[in-house]
Amino acid sequence: ILPILEAQICPVEESADDCQPMENWIFGCNCRSTFSKLSDECKRKPCQAFRAFRDNGAAAINSLRNAESVREAMTVIVDSIVKPVGHALCQCPGLVDSSLSCVQNYDGMFFEMAEMDRSGFDIFRSSADWSSMKKVMRAFLSEAWCGEVDGANCIEEFAKGYDVMAQFIDDTIAGNDV
Numbered sequence: 364i365l366p367i368l369e370a371q372i373c374p375v376e377e378s379a380d381d382c383q384p385m386e387n388w389i390f391g392c393n394c395r396s397t398f399s400k401l402s403d404e405c406k407r408k409p410c411q412a413f414r415a416f417r418d419n420g421a422a423a424i425n426s427l428r429n430a431e432s433v434r435e436a437m438t439v440i441v442d443s444i445v446k447p448v449g450h451a452l453c454q455c456p457g458l459v460d461s462s463l464s465c466v467q468n469y470d471g472m473f474f475e476m477a478e479m480d481r482s483g484f485d486i487f488r489s490s491a492d493w494s495s496m497k498k499v500m501r502a503f504l505s506e507a508w509c510g511e512v513d514g515a516n517c518i519e520e521f522a523k524g525y526d527v528m529a530q531f532i533d534d535t536i537a538g539n540d541v
Contacts, residue, residue: 365417374409384472397461415447433536437529441522449518453509453532459500467493480531 371389382392423443424479431438452458467488474481510517534541 369410369413369417372413384418384470388472388476389471393468393470394461394465397464397468401455401457401461402446405457408445408451409502410456412447412451432529433532434526434529437525441525445525446522447519449521450507452504453518456501456504456509460497463493463497463500467491 368389371387374395382395384392385394395456398409420443423439426439427436439499469488471483474484475480508517508521512520531541
C-alpha cells in the first residue's frame with residue numbers, strides 16, 4: 364500500500380496542468396494545483412513527510428506501543444509528529460491554506476475508489492467557515508507556534524509543555540502528589 368500512497372503524495376508530473384484524475388485519485392487535481400503554486404521547497408513537504416513516515420513510522424509506532432508511561436509515549440509523538448510538522452508549517456505557512464483548500468475544493472476520487480459514503484464529508488465541506496479557519500490557523504502559526512520568545516523557539520517550548528502535561532498524568536495515575 365505504501366507504493367500506491369507514495370505515487371499519490373509524490374507525483375512525478377512536473378505541472379499541475381498535467382494532472383490526470385485517475386492518477387491523483389486520493390487528493391484530486393484541485394489539490395495538486397493548489398500545492399503546485401507553493402515554492403519548490405514547500406511543495407515537496409508532503410512528500411518529505413510521507414517518506415519520513417515510510418522510513419521511520421514503524422519504529423515510532425513500536426516505540427509508542429512499548430512506552431511504559433504517558434511521558435514516554437508523548438515524547439515519541441512530539442519527536443516524530445509534532446516537531447517535524449510544526450517546523451514544516453513554520454517554514455512553509457502556505458501549507459495551511461493549501462491543505463484547507465484541498466478539503467474545501469476536494470475533487471479526488473478516494474470515496475468512490477474506497478466505495479465509501481461521502482455525504483458527511485460533503486456536509487462538512489459546505490458548512491465549514493473556511494475563511495475563519497484559515498485566519499485562525501495563520502494566527503496560531505504566526506503568533507504562537509512559529510515565534511521565538513527571549514531566544515526560545517516556541518515549538519521547543521510547546522514540546523516542553525507536552526512533557527510536563529504527560530508527567531502530570533503519569534504522577535496522577537501513580538497516585539503521586541501533584
